[in-house]
Amino acid sequence: MVTSVNVSGLSKSYNTGSGAVPVFLDLSFQLAAGESLALTGPSGSGKSTLLNILCGVEGVxxxxxxxxxxxxxxxxxxxxxxxxxxxxxxxFQDSNLMPAMTLEENVKLRADLAGRSFGPVRDWLARLGLAGLEQRYPDQVSGGQRQRAALAMVFAMGPDLVLADEPTGSLDRHTARDVADALFHWQRTQGCGLILATHDLALAERCDRRLDLAEGGQG
Ligand SMILES: Nc1ncnc2c1ncn2[C@@H]1O[C@H](COP(=O)(O)OP(=O)(O)OP(=O)(O)O)[C@@H](O)[C@H]1O
Ligand SMILES: [Mg+2]
Structure with a gap:
C-alpha cells in the first residue's frame, strides 16, 4: 500500500497548570494515497490536535x-x-485568508505559492457557491463563505493530502451537502488523501474509513 500518512504509537498530552493532561495515548493508523478518513469523537477528544500534529503545527x-x-x-x-x-x-475553521486581498486574490496567491496555475481553479469559486463574491474582501462575506474560500485555496494548491477541520461546520444543511459534494468530487478526481474532523456523522459516512478518537483511535 502506498501510504500518505502512517502514525504509530502516537501519544500527546498538554501541560496545564495542574500537570500533563493526556489527549490520546498510543494512537496508530494509516491512510493510503487517495483514501479519505473521518476523525470523529466528542468535543475535546483530540480531533483538532491530531490535525495540528499531522501538519507540523503541534508536536508529540x-x-x-x-x-x-x-x-x-x-x-x-x-x-x-x-x-x-x-x-x-x-x-481550519479560522481560515487563514489575507484580509487585504479579495477572495479571488487569496485563492490565486495560494496557487502561486504552490507553483500552480490559477486558471483551472477559477471555476471552483463558483462550484463552491461563491460566484459574484470573488472581488469581495474576507470581512465582507459570512463565516461560511470564508470557509468555502479557504477550501478553494486548498484546491488551488493541488495538494497530495488535505487536512480539514469541520469543513462544513458553519454551513446550513443544504450548503454543507453542496460543499461536501465539491470536496469529495475534487478529492476523488485528484486522487489526494483526505482527513477530515467532523461531528456530522452523515459527512463521516461519506469517507472511506472512520477513526473514532473516543474509542481509543485504533484504526
Ligand atoms: N493549547 C492547549 N493547551 C492545553 N490544552 C489544550 C490545548 N489545545 C487543546 N487542549 C485540550 O486538548 C483536548 C483536545 O482538544 P481538541 O481541540 O483537539 O479537541 P476536538 O476533538 O477538536 O474538540 P471539538 O470537537 O470541540 O473541536 C481538549 O481537552 C482541550 O481542552
Ligand atoms: Mg476541534
Missing part, C-alpha cells in the same frame, strides 16, 4: 509518523512550512 510526546513519505521526527519547521505550502492543504 511519543510515537512516530510519516506524512507523504517524510519522517515527522526529522522535519524542521521550515520543511513543514514547505509541505503546507505545496503538498499538505490545511482547512
Amino acid at each position: 510526546d511519543d510515537g512516530s509518523m510519516q506524512v507523504l513519505g517524510r519522517d515527522g521526527a526529522t522535519l524542521t519547521a521550515d520543511q513543514w512550512a514547505g509541505l503546507r505550502r505545496r503538498r499538505v492543504g490545511v482547512v
Whole structure:
C-alpha cells in the first residue's frame, strides 16, 4: 500500500497548570494515497490536535509518523512550512485568508505559492457557491463563505493530502451537502488523501474509513 500518512504509537498530552493532561495515548493508523478518513469523537477528544500534529503545527510526546513519505521526527519547521505550502492543504475553521486581498486574490496567491496555475481553479469559486463574491474582501462575506474560500485555496494548491477541520461546520444543511459534494468530487478526481474532523456523522459516512478518537483511535 502506498501510504500518505502512517502514525504509530502516537501519544500527546498538554501541560496545564495542574500537570500533563493526556489527549490520546498510543494512537496508530494509516491512510493510503487517495483514501479519505473521518476523525470523529466528542468535543475535546483530540480531533483538532491530531490535525495540528499531522501538519507540523503541534508536536508529540511519543510515537512516530510519516506524512507523504517524510519522517515527522526529522522535519524542521521550515520543511513543514514547505509541505503546507505545496503538498499538505490545511482547512481550519479560522481560515487563514489575507484580509487585504479579495477572495479571488487569496485563492490565486495560494496557487502561486504552490507553483500552480490559477486558471483551472477559477471555476471552483463558483462550484463552491461563491460566484459574484470573488472581488469581495474576507470581512465582507459570512463565516461560511470564508470557509468555502479557504477550501478553494486548498484546491488551488493541488495538494497530495488535505487536512480539514469541520469543513462544513458553519454551513446550513443544504450548503454543507453542496460543499461536501465539491470536496469529495475534487478529492476523488485528484486522487489526494483526505482527513477530515467532523461531528456530522452523515459527512463521516461519506469517507472511506472512520477513526473514532473516543474509542481509543485504533484504526
Ligand atoms: N493549547 C492547549 N493547551 C492545553 N490544552 C489544550 C490545548 N489545545 C487543546 N487542549 C485540550 O486538548 C483536548 C483536545 O482538544 P481538541 O481541540 O483537539 O479537541 P476536538 O476533538 O477538536 O474538540 P471539538 O470537537 O470541540 O473541536 C481538549 O481537552 C482541550 O481542552
Ligand atoms: Mg476541534
